[in-house]
Amino acid sequence: MPTKQVIPRNLRHLRLLPAIADTRSLTGAAQFHGLSQTAVTHALHKLEAAVGSPLFERSSTGAFPTDRGAVLLARVRRALDRLDPALESMAAGLSRVVTQSQLIALIATADNGNVTLAARRLGLSQPTVQRAITDLERAAARPLFDRAASGLVPRRACLTLCRAARLAFAELDQAEADLAEFDGRIGGRIVVGALPLCRSNLLPSVLVAFQKERPGIPISVLDGRYDDLLAGLVSGKIDMILGALRDPPPMAEVEQRPLFEDRLCFVAGPDHPMTRGPSPSIDALAQKTWIVPRQEAPSRHQFESFFQNRGMAPPRNVIESGSVLLMRETLRQSDMLGCVSGGQAAAEIRQGLMVKLVVQPDVPARPIGLTFRSCWFPTAIQGRFLDLVHDCSSKL
Numbered sequence: 001m002p003t004k005q006v007i008p009r010n011l012r013h014l015r016l017l018p019a020i021a022d023t024r025s026l027t028g029a030a031q032f033h034g035l036s037q038t039a040v041t042h043a044l045h046k047l048e049a050a051v052g053s054p055l056f057e058r059s060s061t062g063a064f065p066t067d068r069g070a071v072l073l074a075r076v077r078r079a080l081d082r083l084d085p086a087l088e089s090m091a092a093g094l095s096r097v098v099t100q101s102q103l104i105a106l107i108a109t110a111d112n113g114n115v116t117l118a119a120r121r122l123g124l125s126q127p128t129v130q131r132a133i134t135d136l137e138r139a140a141a142r143p144l145f146d147r148a149a150s151g152l153v154p155r156r157a158c159l160t161l162c163r164a165a166r167l168a169f170a171e172l173d174q175a176e177a178d179l180a181e182f183d184g185r186i187g188g189r190i191v192v193g194a195l196p197l198c199r200s201n202l203l204p205s206v207l208v209a210f211q212k213e214r215p216g217i218p219i220s221v222l223d224g225r226y227d228d229l230l231a232g233l234v235s236g237k238i239d240m241i242l243g244a245l246r247d248p249p250p251m252a253e254v255e256q257r258p259l260f261e262d263r264l265c266f267v268a269g270p271d272h273p274m275t276r277g278p279s280p281s282i283d284a285l286a287q288k289t290w291i292v293p294r295q296e297a298p299s300r301h302q303f304e305s306f307f308q309n310r311g312m313a314p315p316r317n318v319i320e321s322g323s324v325l326l327m328r329e330t331l332r333q334s335d336m337l338g339c340v341s342g343g344q345a346a347a348e349i350r351q352g353l354m355v356k357l358v359v360q361p362d363v364p365a366r367p368i369g370l371t372f373r374s375c376w377f378p379t380a381i382q383g384r385f386l387d388l389v390h391d392c393s394s395k396l
Helices: 016-022 024-034 037-052 067-090 098-112 113-124 126-141 156-181 194-198 202-213 226-234 280-284 298-309 323-334 342-350 380-393
Strands: 056-059 062-065 145-147 150-155 188-192 219-223 240-244 254-262 264-268 291-293 317-320 337-341 366-373
Touching: 016 024, 016 062, 016 067, 024 037, 024 298, 024 323, 037 298, 062 067, 062 145, 067 156, 098 113, 098 150, 098 156, 113 126, 150 156, 156 380, 188 226, 188 317, 188 380, 194 219, 194 240, 202 219, 202 380, 219 298, 226 254, 226 366, 254 380, 264 298, 264 323, 264 342, 280 298, 291 298, 291 323, 298 337, 298 366, 323 337, 323 342, 337 342
Parallel strands: 188 219, 188 240, 291 317, 291 337
Antiparallel strands: 056 062, 145 150, 240 366, 254 366, 264 337
């Protein structure tokens, strides 16, 4: 069985794989790329040595991908489909000369706004990173950054290329996971962006079930603001976002898949007087201090609509937080009220740590589900994780 190897990111070598497959010939690939057959043969041998097995079967009838070669070839095609349009729109022929090192230097410089900081992040010398950026700008026949007092500001074409490069590199990461799965090895990882509701409700059940089936597969759960998670998703840093869906979808590049519906819930601490006796008036509710979702959250809009639909301004004295733990402890120590997803508060309510008010918001249920890139093609382990998300959500 082939041992685990990291796929080399030599773009010029990887570009030969589709050419060999399409022409069924190393000679044809050499002619297509303007190389000698010896150079193509040498490049293919280096790739096969790194992968640990032949990628093509060569015979008198031509060169055909092996089973493992077909796995790698599919991901390489997807990677180049992400990368090449951005390169060619910048300069004709740029895709044939750009290197991985140049793209990595470009991404780091765009992220840090400074070549010195980019070099430090990459563990390289400043002249090495500067030379990579200069060579790329020369090949593109245009500057990729504007110089400002605050540092280097990436131009739009630069940002487009950085995003395309990240997605291409993510596809090559997926290729390593695909090959590991093909060989029966542990490989790949899963990165989930978790919004508040699913962190305390759905996701724990999914993680427990997945780890029982696939121990050893690393999983990263990232929490944060929706816009930050969305940026990570479209750049390839995050595989999926689990939580409240947006209407309309935030951009054409993502797809949303509903799983279940959730309703907003008004809660208080277990000893709050409003949890007993008659239903509090809207005036009484409006005068209280509330812990509410952040301004950009759909549930915040629903909270404010509850009061506006009754001819009242929403409460002004609010604390914005997506943490159910902070809400629970603050409500326990005060007479504040909380507005939270019903699913997010379900465990605290069951344990008596928070109590639902008699009056509840009569707002529409919100769809909760998965958000992922429209072009995303999950690995086998990611596909199984998605299956478990659907299985666990059906039991809520």
